Amino acid sequence: MTSSKPTPSVVDTGNEFEGVPHLLSLDSLEVSEGGHSAYRSSYEEKTRHLLSTEPVETAMSLAIGGEYDGIGRLESALLRSLGLTDGSFLIDVGCGSGRLAVQLNDLQCKYLGIDIVPELLRYAQSTSRRPDWRFIEADGFKIPEKDEAADFVCFFSVITHLTHADSFRYLREAARVLRIGGKIVISFLEFKIPAHWDVFEQMVGEGVDHHVLNQFISRDALSAWAHHLNLQVVGMFDGDTPHIPISEDIRLDNGTIMKGLGFLGQSVCILTKPSKTEMNVFRGSPVANAGQREVSIQIVVRDAMRGRDAHIYVAAKEPAMDTLYNATPTGFIAAGLGSLEPFLSVTLTEHTFSLPIDIPGLEPGCALEVYAGYGTSPDDMVQNGDYAHLYTFVQGEA
Numbered sequence: 001m002t003s004s005k006p007t008p009s010v011v012d013t014g015n016e017f018e019g020v021p022h023l024l025s026l027d028s029l030e031v032s033e034g035g036h037s038a039y040r041s042s043y044e045e046k047t048r049h050l051l052s053t054e055p056v057e058t059a060m061s062l063a064i065g066g067e068y069d070g071i072g073r074l075e076s077a078l079l080r081s082l083g084l085t086d087g088s089f090l091i092d093v094g095c096g097s098g099r100l101a102v103q104l105n106d107l108q109c110k111y112l113g114i115d116i117v118p119e120l121l122r123y124a125q126s127t128s129r130r131p132d133w134r135f136i137e138a139d140g141f142k143i144p145e146k147d148e149a150a151d152f153v154c155f156f157s158v159i160t161h162l163t164h165a166d167s168f169r170y171l172r173e174a175a176r177v178l179r180i181g182g183k184i185v186i187s188f189l190e191f192k193i194p195a196h197w198d199v200f201e202q203m204v205g206e207g208v209d210h211h212v213l214n215q216f217i218s219r220d221a222l223s224a225w226a227h228h229l230n231l232q233v234v235g236m237f238d239g240d241t242p243h244i245p246i247s248e249d250i251r252l253d254n255g256t257i258m259k260g261l262g263f264l265g266q267s268v269c270i271l272t273k274p275s276k277t278e279m280n281v282f283r284g285s286p287v288a289n290a291g292q293r294e295v296s297i298q299i300v301v302r303d304a305m306r307g308r309d310a311h312i313y314v315a316a317k318e319p320a321m322d323t324l325y326n327a328t329p330t331g332f333i334a335a336g337l338g339s340l341e342p343f344l345s346v347t348l349t350e351h352t353f354s355l356p357i358d359i360p361g362l363e364p365g366c367a368l369e370v371y372a373g374y375g376t377s378p379d380d381m382v383q384n385g386d387y388a389h390l391y392t393f394v395q396g397e398a
């Protein structure tokens, strides 16, 4: 299949650029009926064919859609604008021939690139000139890293070539290996963007016999996947609208020049992994007067948590004495965070529920900071930092 030349849909943002959108070329992904192994062999065949007909550098660029320098710089600028820096750990799924890796070479970051084509991986390893970085062959849709290890996981122009089920498998892995507060960056094709529609029309025009998979996905689907994986959507950006801060002009091989802000051509979805407390014990608020020596905390349960069993822990910290109190249904007992007892073990069937807390024995005027946390055990809660400050409470007169 040949490159698409969609009509640009240019939004005037005060940034100068000209030419057509990019990262929109249709890859020749021959897919017979089998799914993963068929994608895999088609990518391998395509790369080997290019290597036999083109100089290595050209083949390695064309194998991943071309625009090796420009798109790599845009991908790098996007990740840096989201916080990728020295000390970060990035997992680049579908890293190809190192278009992104080469542009990150100056960073003292940890990097893992995963792809299905050994020739692309070897080229990426050598051109990135980072012997400390790992480039490994994909094993199904697994990401071989431990839980909560990565600051970023990116999928640039990758789920555009996978079935939705396979993309979800990868995203589930990305959610697992991502640390709390980390980001997943996905580029995708969608019907609402005129230039993407042109790509689709081109696919339709080529008839039904070409066995090529170029996958579109709706924002609804991405949001639903995020919801089911306890991820939050940070933002979605139109593929044809400049949104990536760039410090130097970027000129693409196709003539596009970008200044100030750039765009990939494909739309971009950014997800983050919230702490379990942010996600599950969403909000607490005092609903009784603090002066009554009794207070209720109202906890709002997110939809994703409804129907699950949870242990709720409530602790109070008296700032002056730096003592932590474990709230029990009958009062507070002094405790370290590691020895908390669950205040309540419940099945989270309601959207909101209240915890009445009686606080005998504390001097009037004593200030308490109240925390609530969710966890399968106190250790789990503490280790994950899985508790949140709800409010500061000043004990009034009885």
Ligand SMILES: C[S@@+](CC[C@H](N)C(=O)[O-])C[C@H]1O[C@@H](n2cnc3c(N)ncnc32)[C@H](O)[C@@H]1O
Pocket (backbone or CB within 6 Å): 027, 039, 043, 063, 064, 065, 075, 093, 094, 095, 096, 097, 098, 099, 100, 114, 115, 116, 117, 120, 138, 140, 155, 156, 157, 158, 161
């Ligand atoms: C269009 S290229 C994009 C390469 C790279 N992300 C970039 O933007 O420069 C798509 C890449 O995804 C890889 N790929 C396809 N299926 C994959 C899978 N199941 N796991 C990992 N990589 C895959 C291909 O081999 C190819 O290198």
